Structure formats: C-alpha cells, structure tokens
Amino acid sequence: MKLAFALLLACSKPAPPSGALVNTPALDDFRSVEKTTLQTFNDALARQRANTIDELGLAEAIDHDVLPPWRDLRARVTGVTGASIPDADRDLFITLGRYLAERQTSWEAYSAALRSHDDASAQPHYAKYHEQNDAASADAKRLGEAFRSLSRPPAP
Numbered sequence: 001m002k003l004a005f006a007l008l009l010a011c012s013k014p015a016p017p018s019g020a021l022v023n024t025p026a027l028d029d030f031r032s033v034e035k036t037t038l039q040t041f042n043d044a045l046a047r048q049r050a051n052t053i054d055e056l057g058l059a060e061a062i063d064h065d066v067l068p069p070w071r072d073l074r075a076r077v078t079g080v081t082g083a084s085i086p087d088a089d090r091d092l093f094i095t096l097g098r099y100l101a102e103r104q105t106s107w108e109a110y111s112a113a114l115r116s117h118d119d120a121s122a123q124p125h126y127a128k129y130h131e132q133n134d135a136a137s138a139d140a141k142r143l144g145e146a147f148r149s150l151s152r153p154p155a156p
Contacts, residue, residue, distance in 0.1 A: 001036065005033065007103075026035075026076065026077055026080045028079070029073065029076060030077055030096065032123060033069055033070070033073040034073070035070075036069070037066055037069050037070050037073075038075060040061070040065050040066050040069075041061075041066045041107065044058055044061035044062065044065065044066070045058065045066075047061075049092075050139060055114045056114065058113065058114055059110075059111045059114040059115050060098040062107050062110060062111040063111055066107055067104065067107055067108065067111075070100070070107070071104065073100065074101065075091065075095060077100060078097055078100070079095075080093070092143070092146050095139050095142050095146070096143060096144055098135075098139055099136055099139035099140055099143060102132045102133075102135045102139060103132070103133075103135035103136040105128070105132040106128075106129050106130075106131075106132035106133040107138055109125045109126070109129040110125070110126075110127035110129040112125040113125030113126045113129060125147055132146075151152075
C-alpha cells in the first residue's frame with residue numbers, strides 16, 4: 001500500500017492536544033518536506049513496480065532521494081525544543097518526533113531488505129519496515145487530526 005494511502009488508516013488513540021503551533025516555520029517545513037518526500041518514495045516505488053527500476057534501483061532512490069531530506073527535516077524539527085514549544089503543543093511535537101523517527105527507520109529497513117542477498121536475510125528488515133511503517137501511519141493519522149483541529153474554529 002502506498003504511504004500516501006497509509007496515512008488514512010484508522011487509529012484508536014485521540015489526536016494530541018494542540019495550541020498555536022500550526023503556523024510556525026517548523027511545521028510549515030514539516031508539511032512541505034513530508035509531502036515531497038512521500039511523493040518521491042511513492043514515485044520510486046511505482047517505477048520499481050512498473051519495472052523501470054529494479055530493487056537495487058529502488059534502494060538507491062530511497063538512500064539518495066528520500067532519506068537525506070527526511071533526515072535533515074528530522075534534525076530541524078528535533079532541534080526545536082524547550083521554551084520555543086508552547087505547553088499546549090508538547091504532545092503534538094512528541095508525536096511529530098516519533099513519526100519522523102518511525103518513518104526514517106521504516107525506509108532504512110526497506111532499503112536494507114532490498115539490498116539483502118536472499119529472502120532469509122531480507123525477512124528481518126521487511127518485518128522492521130512493516131512494524132515501523134504501521135507505527136508511522138498511526139502517528140501520521142494523529143498528526144493529521146491535530147493539524148485539522150488547529151484550523152477549526154473553537155466550538156461554541
């Protein structure tokens with residue numbers, strides 16, 4: 001399943017409470033880089049499924065086109081700390097940090113699986129990919145709910 005669709009998965013946990021963080025440069029940066037990076041991954045995956053690149057080509061695309069901007073984003077977002085985060089947004093930032101780590105770990109595991117010499121050595125990497133991808137998808141849903149709640153006017 002493509003990651004863009006995985007973001008729509010249902011989750012039993014409520015969205016983290018949030019405050020006025022929606023218009024900060026860190027979240028604007030996150031939204032922009034997340035969108036383009038997910039698209040880059042999905043495009044590479046589609047090319048591999050269409051046999052225009054092989055599994056090693058997909059691993060190369062992940063390693064060179066997907067992971068570097070994601071790691072840079074993660075470093076920028078995790079660099080926002082302490083007093084710069086309103087108390088009401090701490091849970092949102094915790095979820096965001098966890099999501100960034102899970103998505104990165106999932107892609108690293110997928111690349112490692114694609115580079116494995118046989119199915120037996122690839123299997124643990126695929127298992128890690130699926131575990132982390134599922135966790136990232138659940139956190140992406142929570143983040144989406146939180147971002148949507150920030151743009152709604154308060155209930156009367």
